[in-house]
Amino acid sequence: MSLKLLDEFHDPKLCRGLLDRLHSLVDREFRFMEVCGTHTVAIFQSGLRSLLPEQVVHLSGPGCPVCVTHESEVNAFIDLAERDDVVVATFGDLMRVPGSRGRSLKKAQADGARVEVVYSPPDALKLAADNPDKTVVFLGVGFETTAPTVAGTLLMAREQGLTNFRVLSFHKLVPPALGALMADPEVRIDAFIMPGHVSAIIGVEPYRAVADQFGKSSAVTGFEPADILGSLVYLVERWKEGKPAAANLYPRVVRDGGNAKARAVMDQVFQTTDALWRGLGMIPNSGLELRPEFEQFDAKKWFGLEIEECPALPGCRCGDVLKGKLRPDQCPLFKKACTPANPVGPCMVSTEGSCAAYFKYSMD
Ligand code: SF4
Numbered sequence: 001m002s003l004k005l006l007d008e009f010h011d012p013k014l015c016r017g018l019l020d021r022l023h024s025l026v027d028r029e030f031r032f033m034e035v036c037g038t039h040t041v042a043i044f045q046s047g048l049r050s051l052l053p054e055q056v057v058h059l060s061g062p063g064c065p066v067c068v069t070h071e072s073e074v075n076a077f078i079d080l081a082e083r084d085d086v087v088v089a090t091f092g093d094l095m096r097v098p099g100s101r102g103r104s105l106k107k108a109q110a111d112g113a114r115v116e117v118v119y120s121p122p123d124a125l126k127l128a129a130d131n132p133d134k135t136v137v138f139l140g141v142g143f144e145t146t147a148p149t150v151a152g153t154l155l156m157a158r159e160q161g162l163t164n165f166r167v168l169s170f171h172k173l174v175p176p177a178l179g180a181l182m183a184d185p186e187v188r189i190d191a192f193i194m195p196g197h198v199s200a201i202i203g204v205e206p207y208r209a210v211a212d213q214f215g216k217s218s219a220v221t222g223f224e225p226a227d228i229l230g231s232l233v234y235l236v237e238r239w240k241e242g243k244p245a246a247a248n249l250y251p252r253v254v255r256d257g258g259n260a261k262a263r264a265v266m267d268q269v270f271q272t273t274d275a276l277w278r279g280l281g282m283i284p285n286s287g288l289e290l291r292p293e294f295e296q297f298d299a300k301k302w303f304g305l306e307i308e309e310c311p312a313l314p315g316c317r318c319g320d321v322l323k324g325k326l327r328p329d330q331c332p333l334f335k336k337a338c339t340p341a342n343p344v345g346p347c348m349v350s351t352e353g354s355c356a357a358y359f360k361y362s363m364d
Helices: 003-008 012-025 037-045 071-081 105-110 121-130 147-160 174-183 196-202 205-214 225-241 260-269 292-297 318-322 354-361
Strands: 030-036 056-063 086-090 115-117 135-140 165-169 191-194 217-220 246-248 270-277 281-290
Touching: 012 225, 030 037, 030 174, 030 196, 030 225, 037 056, 037 196, 037 225, 037 354, 056 174, 056 318, 071 086, 071 105, 071 165, 086 121, 105 115, 121 135, 121 147, 121 165, 135 147, 147 165, 147 260, 147 292, 165 281, 165 292, 174 196, 174 205, 174 281, 191 196, 191 205, 191 225, 196 205, 196 260, 205 217, 205 246, 217 225, 260 270, 281 292, 318 354
Parallel strands: 030 056, 030 191, 086 115, 086 135, 135 165, 191 217, 217 246
Antiparallel strands: 270 281
8 A cells, every 4th residue: 555545545625525525414413333443543533523513423332352352251361371380472452451350461460470462473372382381372352353363373383283372262253243232222323334454354245234134334444534534424325315235445455255265264263152242241153262173272171261251340331332322431430530541441441442542532
């Protein structure tokens, strides 16, 4: 992608034209959800939020990987990290996410647990090779974007004959979460901006079901101002026509059919399972677990882990924020007990979390 081409998506004249079109179209409340946390941040960073028509209500969704990782899952990460025979390997954004016992991996690490931040799943293989007397467990969180790389890493581990490498898979799938959101009668959404990164893997087809079953339009879009404005114009036009549809408005990155090769690797290693989502609860077939052929790499089976649903963090309203029922600044703890320096919930921890985005950018 050349910088020149990217500049075109910031072009003031183009953005002004799209904004004018949007203002001319919207004549009543229009509630859109951006599923992905990166879109939340992009909307704030670009200054678009203050330029949108007043009737456009902007909701954040369940698309921040660490925000939807359930408290019980975080507890399981910490329990593993505290074992003497384990080295936990994780992406850095999971470090400060609290479990239900007021502890995080960061706190466990400070108390002596061996927790290593890695930049990619294959880095965890090197850790395993360097620590033959320990079991290295990679914490598998995230959506369809991350799962293929973790699957590829497991194939590499098998090829290398590593016997001390495991994955604790709490990967989640976006389409079932959209279905769960739509099934909640308290959730009011007119249309969706779909995540660019996840869609690069799954394509546009799953979103057609959202249009057909729930009558809600979706647009897969990029992260530049013209991307976002163009998608909003598209969504409002479909909404006014009363013709729900799904479109790929990000063809410079996303193919309509997604990435078949990445899905094949993911399918080779993982199978779907029911999964616990923070705030959304148990959603059938919304998670990924290792297939029986890979059970020697499955940390859940190896350590006999039982993941039981624990209560939500007291006072934290992340669940309602992730469902678009509550704006972050409507949480009683926002900017008081809960700040990025002292986060109560994961939505304030992650750079993709909507509470953190509101804290950093919102002037409301
Ligand atoms: Fe949870 Fe803090 Fe967000 Fe409130 S402001 S929902 S406590 S993360």
